[in-house]
Amino acid sequence: MFVAAAVCPCPPLLLPEVAVGAAPELDPLREACDEALFAMLAAEPDLVWVVGPGPEHRLFDRGGVGGFQGFGVDVTVGLGERVEGEMLPPGLAVGAWLLERAGWEGPAKGLAVPDYLEWPLCRENGVELRESAERVALLVMGEGSARRTVKAPGYLDERAEPFDASVAAGLASGRLPQVDAELAFELMASGRAPWQVLAGAADSDEQPVASARLLYDDAPYGVGYFVASWSPGV
Template sequence: MISRLVVVPNPPLLVPELVSGAVRDTEPVRSACLAAARDLAAHSPDWVAVGVDPSGPRVVEGATGTFRGFGVDVRVSLSDQSSRVEDDLPLPALIAAWLREHAGARSVRVHLIPPDLPTADCVALGEHLAGSAALLVLGDGSHRHGELAVGRPDDRAEPFDDDVRKALATADADALRALDPALAAELGATGRAAWQVAAGVPGPWQCARSTFLAPFGVGYHVAVWEA
């Protein structure tokens, strides 16, 4: 049974080589994610991860990929034993691999799900993954916060991400299940489906620590749940 669950965002800015001119500005998000990933690695060397990508549903494991599509050829692997190179690994898989390497875990198997996956299917996947030891949940909040918003700012972004923040901070699976997929899509909150997978993992849970940052108009949630 899963006894440790970690929620992190998956922006490219976590990788210092991709933001050479803004390493200091991105450090708070990076540090929070790495601390959570190291907590997960201390609990288990082998992870299961859930990320959101239009190529889903599919599972990616045992591969090496690159961030070349984001500007720099930084190579990362999903396992210490990875030998197969996939140049088109989706961003959630790349970030999962980067976190695995920096946290010192042995492997991560990534379940990619489409952004429009219905809530019931998300919850069912969480129940299906319950036999794993450690779960990494990857996804961003709304990208419509304030003047730095991608596209146009939206006044609904703040209350939406505040609801997510409260749900993660209190390990409230029911509140995560109640998130509106249509509203999340309008706000660019791609993490909605992944968070609702987390809501399907059998508990009870308590939150060991959580934080929320939105330094660049995007909401970034980090949380550590323990059984």
């Protein structure tokens, strides 16, 4: 049963050790993530799934290990059982860091979803996660368009802002639209597939989303960052 979700972006810059001198610039984003995770864990889940972008469709059903050594810092994080050899993609590693930061010590598993994963399969994955334990929470990692400004990683695309606005509205209302995969790919929006998994997990006539809060919506580096908190009705 789905009991709560936290939606967060997954730039390694979330880690103050990686951001170094720029760390204070993202303090409001970190605070919003902390608030979303606090609300998610307050729902007392039996299991937390971290869902995020990855190069391949892969289940980390026992857990895994992620690190940020490639960004010049000696920080290693674990998810679940910290299975050696099961290397988490960066998005899931940031999710594992957020869980550790929030003090979660319960069961946690991961699901990496590639940007090409189609809506029906994303939705099916969400339903499967929802039914994986009596009380399931999702920590959903991913970002909006990386083409919001001329200094953004993908340069400026005038379609980026309306795309992100529709996602933000869906996160605020608790009803995410079916996001166009091709457009999301062109706009470099890594959150498309993870958000669609969330939509599948939360899409229940028995327990529709009763509370949805958009806690952060900005593009400090030309990349759309959203933080949201969802919970179903009792």
